[in-house]
Amino acid sequence: MSARSQGVWRAAWARYRRDRVGMTCLAIVALYLGLILAVAAGGVAADWQAEKGLSYAPPHFVGAAAKTAGPSAAASTAQAPMVDLSDVDPLAPRYAEWAARAAQLQTTEAPRLATLPFGADRLGRDVLDKAIQGSQVSIQVGVLGALFATLIGTVLGAFSGFFGGKVGDALEWLYNVFTSIPSILLIFAFAAVTGRGVGSVVLILGLTGWTGIYRLVRAEFMKHAVREYVRSAEAIGASVWSRMFRHILPNASHVVLVQLSIHVVSFIKYEVILSYLGLGVSVDQVSWGTMLAEAQSELILGHWWQLVAATGFMAVFVTAFSLMTDALRDALDPKLRGLE
Numbered sequence: 001m002s003a004r005s006q007g008v009w010r011a012a013w014a015r016y017r018r019d020r021v022g023m024t025c026l027a028i029v030a031l032y033l034g035l036i037l038a039v040a041a042g043g044v045a046a047d048w049q050a051e052k053g054l055s056y057a058p059p060h061f062v063g064a065a066a067k068t069a070g071p072s073a074a075a076s077t078a079q080a081p082m083v084d085l086s087d088v089d090p091l092a093p094r095y096a097e098w099a100a101r102a103a104q105l106q107t108t109e110a111p112r113l114a115t116l117p118f119g120a121d122r123l124g125r126d127v128l129d130k131a132i133q134g135s136q137v138s139i140q141v142g143v144l145g146a147l148f149a150t151l152i153g154t155v156l157g158a159f160s161g162f163f164g165g166k167v168g169d170a171l172e173w174l175y176n177v178f179t180s181i182p183s184i185l186l187i188f189a190f191a192a193v194t195g196r197g198v199g200s201v202v203l204i205l206g207l208t209g210w211t212g213i214y215r216l217v218r219a220e221f222m223k224h225a226v227r228e229y230v231r232s233a234e235a236i237g238a239s240v241w242s243r244m245f246r247h248i249l250p251n252a253s254h255v256v257l258v259q260l261s262i263h264v265v266s267f268i269k270y271e272v273i274l275s276y277l278g279l280g281v282s283v284d285q286v287s288w289g290t291m292l293a294e295a296q297s298e299l300i301l302g303h304w305w306q307l308v309a310a311t312g313f314m315a316v317f318v319t320a321f322s323l324m325t326d327a328l329r330d331a332l333d334p335k336l337r338g339l340e
Helices: 008-016 020-040 071-078 092-108 127-163 165-179 183-194 198-208 211-224 228-235 240-276 288-300 305-332
Strands: none
Touching: 008 305, 020 127, 020 305, 127 165, 127 198, 127 211, 127 240, 127 288, 127 305, 165 211, 183 198, 183 240, 198 240, 211 240, 228 240, 240 288, 240 305, 288 305
C-alpha cells in the first residue's frame, strides 16, 4: 500500500520549519500577539494613563533630570512678608485650612518617580506602558486592515481571473474606479465619513487597499486556470469552488502573502498619518501613531525617548513580520518546490 502524499500546507510547514530566520521571526510575532492578548485582558499596561513619573522624566540609563528650582526659591518664599488679607477677603481665614487639606491629600498620593525605564511623557505617563498599549492598537489596525484588504482583493481577483467575460469586465471597471482616485485622498474621504476609532480605520484601509492584491491575484488565476492540473481536476468532476480555492489558490498563495506583508507595513504607516491628522484612533486611545505625533513637539525640547520607544517597537514587529512572510512565501512558492 503506497504512502499518502503530503498536502500542500503540511509540506509547506515542513519546509518552513527548516528556515531558522523564519522560525525566529515567527517567535517574535507570536510574542507580540501574546503581548496584545495580555493587554486586551488587562494584565499588562492597564494603567498606562497613570501619571507615574515627573513631567518628561528621563529613562533610567540617562539619570534624573536636573532640578530647575532649588531650596533657595523655597527659602525666598518662606522669607516673604505675610500680609493679613482678612480685612480684604472674607474667605482669607479658610485659606490656611484648605492649604493643609491639599498638603494632606498630596502626601497620600504615590510619589512621582524621577526616572522610568523608558522615560515619561509631558504628563508623567510611562512611555513603556504607552508603547505596549500602542502595540495593541497599531498591530490590530495593521493586521486586521491588511487581512480585510487581502480578503477583498483575493476573492475579487479570483472571480475576475477565473471566470473572465462579463464578470471580469465588471470587476475591472470597479478596479479602475478605485485606482483613478489617489489613495491618500480616498482614505481621507472615507475617514471624514466614518469618523474616528479602530474599527473605522480598519474599514477605511480595507476598502481602499485591495486594488494591488486584486490585480496580482487576477493575473495568477488567469495563468493557472488553463493549466493541465486544473483541466484534469475539471475532467474528474471537481467543482468550480474546488478548482479555485483548493487547486489554484495554494499555488498563488505566495503572491497573496507578499502583498499581505507589504500591506501590514503600509497600513501601520497610514495609521500614523491618520492619527497625526486627527482622523485615526480615538482621543482616549494610544497608538504608535499618536506617540510619534507627540514626539515631534518633544524633540524640540530634547526629549527623544518617546520617539525611540515607538519606532523601536514598530521596527522590530515590522521587520519580523516581513521576514516571516518572506519565509512562508518561499515555502509555498511552487517554483521553489520544484527544485527540491
